[in-house]
Amino acid sequence: MKAITYTTIGSPDVLTLSERPLPEPGHGEVRVRVRVSGVNPTDWKARQHTAPDGEQVPNQDGAGVVDAVGSGVPESRIGERVWLWEAAYQRADGTAQEYVTLPSRQAVALPEHASFDLGASLGIPVLTAHRVLTVADGGPQRLAVGALDGRTVLVAGGAGAVGNATIQLARWAGATVITTVSGAEKAGLAKAAGAHHVVNYREEDAAAEIRRIAPDGVHIVAEVAPAANAELDVAVVAPDAVVAFYATDTSAFTVPIRPSMTHNIRWQGVLVYTVPRAAKDHAVAAVTAAVADGAIRVGEDAGLPLHHFPLERTGDAHAAVAAGAVGKVLIDVTE
Numbered sequence: 001m002k003a004i005t006y007t008t009i010g011s012p013d014v015l016t017l018s019e020r021p022l023p024e025p026g027h028g029e030v031r032v033r034v035r036v037s038g039v040n041p042t043d044w045k046a047r048q049h050t051a052p053d054g055e056q057v058p059n060q061d062g063a064g065v066v067d068a069v070g071s072g073v074p075e076s077r078i079g080e081r082v083w084l085w086e087a088a089y090q091r092a093d094g095t096a097q098e099y100v101t102l103p104s105r106q107a108v109a110l111p112e113h114a115s116f117d118l119g120a121s122l123g124i125p126v127l128t129a130h131r132v133l134t135v136a137d138g139g140p141q142r143l144a145v146g147a148l149d150g151r152t153v154l155v156a157g158g159a160g161a162v163g164n165a166t167i168q169l170a171r172w173a174g175a176t177v178i179t180t181v182s183g184a185e186k187a188g189l190a191k192a193a194g195a196h197h198v199v200n201y202r203e204e205d206a207a208a209e210i211r212r213i214a215p216d217g218v219h220i221v222a223e224v225a226p227a228a229n230a231e232l233d234v235a236v237v238a239p240d241a242v243v244a245f246y247a248t249d250t251s252a253f254t255v256p257i258r259p260s261m262t263h264n265i266r267w268q269g270v271l272v273y274t275v276p277r278a279a280k281d282h283a284v285a286a287v288t289a290a291v292a293d294g295a296i297r298v299g300e301d302a303g304l305p306l307h308h309f310p311l312e313r314t315g316d317a318h319a320a321v322a323a324g325a326v327g328k329v330l331i332d333v334t335e
Contacts, residue, residue: 001020001021001022001099002017002019002098002311003017003018003020003096003097003098004016004017004018004057004096004097004311005018005055005056005057006047006052006055006056006058007052007054007056008051008052009047009048009049009050009052010047010048011048012044012314012315012319015058015314015315015318017311020097022099023100023101024068024101025068025069025073025101026070026071027070027071028070028071028072028073028103029069029070029101029102029103029104030068030069030070030073030077030104030107031066031067031069031070031099031101032062032064032065032066032082032084032099032101032102032107033064033066033099033334034063034095034097034099034100034333034334035063035064035065035116035332035333035334035335036062036064036117036119036120036330036332036333037061037062037094037096037120037311037314037331037333038059038060038061038062038063038120038121038122038123038124038328038329038330038331039059039317039318039320039321039329039331040060040124040125040161040321041247041321041322042060042124043058043059043060043088043094043321044321044322046058046088052092054092056088056094057088057093057094057095057096057097057100058096058318059087059088059094059096059331060084060085060087060088060089060094060095060123060124061084061085061120061121061122061124062083062084062087062095062100062120062123062333063082063083063084063110063117063118063119063120063122064081064333064334065082066078066079066080066082066107067099069104073104077104077107080109081109081111081114081116082109082110082119083107083108083118083119083120083122084100084102084106084107084108084119084120084123085106085108085122085123085124085127085284086106086123086124086272086273087106089273095333096311097333098311098333098334105284108284108288109288111292117298117306117330118291118296118297118298120330121161121306121328121330122287122296125161125162125164125165125328126165126287126296127272127275127280127283127284127287128162128246128272129162129166129168129169130143130169130282130283130287131244131246131270131272131275131283132166132220132244132246132270133148133169133170133173133175133220134279134282134283135242135244135270136151136219136220136241136242136266137240137242141279141282142282142283143169143172143173143286143290144173144286144289145172145173145174145293146174147173147174148170148173148174149173149174149175150174151174151175151176152175152176152214152216152217152218152238153166153170153175153176153218153219153220153221153222154179154210154214154220154233154236155177155178155180155190155195156179156180156221156222156224156225156229157179157180157181157224157225158180158181158186158189158190158193158198158303159181159185159186159189159190159303159326160224160326161328162222162224162246163193163222163224164193164302164303164304165296166222167179167190167194167195168290168295168296169286169290169295169296170220171194171196171295172293172295176196177194177196177197178196178197178199178210179195179197179198179199180198180199180200180201180206180210181198181199181201182200182201182202183200183202184200185326187200188303189303189304189326189327190303192300192301192302192303193303193304194303197213201232206232207232210236214236214238216238217236217237217238217239217241217263218236218238219238219241219242220241220242221236221237221241221242221243221244222244222246223244223246224245224246224247224249225247226243226248226249226253226267227250227252227253227254228249230253230256234256234260234263234265235259237263238263240264240265240266241263241265241266242265242266243265243267243268244269244270245267245268245269245270246271246272298328305327305328306328306330307320307328307330308330308331308332309329309330309331309332310331311331311332313331317331
């Protein structure tokens with residue numbers, strides 16, 4: 001089978017198209033014929049900064065069809081359409097290959113109406129979004145229709161992959177969604193994703209506009225740039241709010257201490273890989289339900305343009321994500 005591998009850290013040039021033997025699923029595993037592989041920032045960062053222990057296949061997310069099962073897994077799963085999460089986390093086998101084996105729980109049933117493009121776009125971005133939306137005091141632990149009724153969510157950077165997922169999940173769960181963007185094109189994408197209110201922070205006083213929209217304050221902030229936005233966040237949050245940050249715009253940032261204390265604000269870090277198992281299970285179940293409801297979408301009309309690359313151009317796909325491609329970068333692995 002064809003696979004993309006690397007054995008040393010470096011630029012996309014370290015990625016090589018090679019032939020590998022067809023893997024056999026072990027106990028509790030399934031083998032999936034990968035149709036589409038999704039690329040996330042952590043994929044190129046791992047390739048560039050984390051030395052592999054031997055031959056490594058990149059990419060955490062993907063979608064395809066189960067074609068074999070190991071012992072302990074029902075044979076009824078063969079032929080099942082699935083989406084994959086964290087395939088390469090602490091493992092040598094990511095989704096940039098024609099077949100991948102992984103634990104059965106990490107291959108989740110994908111409804112017939114959901115495309116493989118959608119399946120490959122779930123994983124890291126949408127599971128991260130679920131965690132961001134469920135770390136506030138008082139829950140909920142698992143999103144569902146109506147779970148965020150009465151809450152206002154501020155999504156920083158609503159045109160990004162996680163921002164897009166957060167908008168869609170928050171809308172599905174009943175929240176009022178405000179998002180900030182840097183320009184007209186990204187404003188259009190955030191609106192397409194379902195944001196109720198879009199604030200262009202380069203053209204207006206973002207704090208004043210957010211306070212006008214939500215005079216009682218924002219309950220949850222999904223924060224992509226904590227250093228840049230800390231002052232804005234404390235200016236617009238409600239008492240007992242949570243600022244959940246999932247990305248780094250610098251190695252450190254300063255917490256505005258007095259307003260954080262006054263409003264009992266919690267600053268919550270989120271890294272999807274190290275989320276507790278129970279929380280991950282809640283996220284997978286909620287995302288599966290949202291997909292079944294048609295609440296998670298991809299493509300231009302969902303605010304998440306898709307950029308496709310063939311398997312042999314995985315290096316170009318990684319480079320596109322590293323360069324800040326707006327939307328979702330996907331790799332077409334098999335037909």
